[in-house]
Amino acid sequence: MNFNVKLTRRQTEVAEFVGFGYSVKEAASFLGISYSTIKVTLKAIYSKIGIQKATELAKFVYVRRFGLDAALCEPTRKLIAMFFLCLYVSSLFLGEDISIARRARTGRNSRIERVTRTRREL
Numbered sequence: 001m002n003f004n005v006k007l008t009r010r011q012t013e014v015a016e017f018v019g020f021g022y023s024v025k026e027a028a029s030f031l032g033i034s035y036s037t038i039k040v041t042l043k044a045i046y047s048k049i050g051i052q053k054a055t056e057l058a059k060f061v062y063v064r065r066f067g068l069d070a071a072l073c074e075p076t077r078k079l080i081a082m083f084f085l086c087l088y089v090s091s092l093f094l095g096e097d098i099s100i101a102r103r104a105r106t107g108r109n110s111r112i113e114r115v116t117r118t119r120r121e122l
Contacts, residue, residue: 001049001050001051001056001059001060001070002048002049002050003060003063003064003070005048005049007045007048010041011041011044011045011048013031014027014031014038014041014042014045015042015045015057015060015061016061016065017030017031018038018042018054018057019054019057019058019060019061019062020058020061021058024038024039024042042057045057
């Protein structure tokens with residue numbers, strides 16, 4: 001992945017929209033250009049950067065937009081994954097059901113209670 005590549009203004013706009021999670025149709029709607037133009041522009045961006053997936057484009061956009069060090073992306077991702085894994089494992093050992101906290105926030109008690117009962121029966 002080449003982080004020092006020069007993109008045109010239009011390519012930068014398209015890369016940011018898709019990199020931040022908008023679909024191709026949403027990006028076309030917001031930018032006021034056709035769906036096929038977005039697809040062609042994305043192909044050019046992918047070949048310039050040397051990537052093949054939208055997730056790689058998201059990494060490229062975040063690194064360039066926020067001035068992050070690309071070498072820190074992988075360890076940071078692993079650290080966040082470990083945090084959520086520890087949170088999940090601790091909820092298992094403490095005997096707390098994660099859906100209980102969600103139930104109080106959402107107010108949709110009946111569905112969550114059905115899911116919780118089903119999980120406990122299994």
